[in-house]
Amino acid sequence: MDKNQFLQSFAEQFDDVDPSSITTDTKFKDLEEWSSMVALMVIAMVDENYNKKITGADLREANTIGELYDRLNSRS
């Protein structure tokens, strides 16, 4: 998984978020536009691009985009 590509794809799930403002340290749940619907779109994106499953626990326990990336990247 390419980290920059992941960041960009993550940012694309939002309507009003400037992709350049997103870093691995961004606390995604604090973004104003973050909602359960955006979460579903992120899950779909990861399934499509990486063929990996994001669970409810991943979203609850990861705080930053980097943490979410690390959890996914460690999975086969």
Next chain:
Amino acid sequence: MALLHNKNVVIKGISACVPKRVVKNMDNSYFSPNDIKSFVQNVGVEELRTSGEDICSSDLCVAAAERLLKESGIDRDDIGILVFVSQSPDYYFLPNTACIIQDRLQLSKEILAFDVPLGCSGYIYGLNLVASYLSSGQIRKGLLLVGDTASKIPYPRDKSSGMLFGDAGAATLLEYDEGAGGGNFHLATDGAGYKAIIVPEGGFRNRFSTQSLAEYTSAEGLIRTPNSLHLDGFDVFSFGITEAPKTCKKLMEHLGISNDDIDFAVFHQANKMMNEKIRKKLNLPENKVPYSLKHFGNTSSASIPLTMVKQIRTELQTKQNKLLLCGFGVGLSWGTAYVVCDPLIVPELIEI
């Protein structure tokens, strides 16, 4: 690998019934207009049919069955098996609702009648179960009833499920028919995901207590009671978009069929985003994938037959159809059926 073939069986007819009462999600006073708008847009549910205090799943199923039996003109005494698939039975586990329905429908006492408490996958499991009994010809006709009053299970203030579930019941008549191709199935289970859709208290693992109805707020800010539905929407979404396409592909590969061999693919009506994702992963064109979600919501075990009756009734009545049917959800449990149906008896959607 649970790939199964039940020969010598045909589906003769399908009917469905919903409560008359319409609840529009935009009128829901528990949630903000913005939240509702986003829900309607993404999940695709504008309104629901809800049964209120007086109507049970069994009532919806009995109404559907009465009409189907009448229009098919068969002798009730010929029905040798009755299966009631539901997670909202009349009574708390005893007696089985199927027994009560045997009497209400005035079916023969020489009948096997029992409940199968499955949800979203229940129609597929039910078809396979009844077809299995009929396949040998020892029982000639079977009635599969699937239905839920799923609107009663979530806590009304729970944003994850309070606007999602509607009520419906359906009846399917199956018959022994020597030489008929029957139905092909793929059935699967993954209990590791049992917490993704669960009512935590009120069963025998966690008994109903004075605390079971106490409102609390979850870590995600969802308002629930321990005796209400706990839906982990993210886990369910992940599960659905992965396993539903997989089970369809597995059965299709096993049978050596392609999308050209499917007239309609009818999926459990879970959530528009999820279902569209599944449809796209399977490269199925929109005109082959009917939806009832917008006006009826997620109707649990009844969602597949309800969608068939509501959306493709004329086609089912007038021509042969090759159908791929796929249910997935609570358990976690999922399955796919491939059936070729000659013109069916399909009464108009019933409202009570």
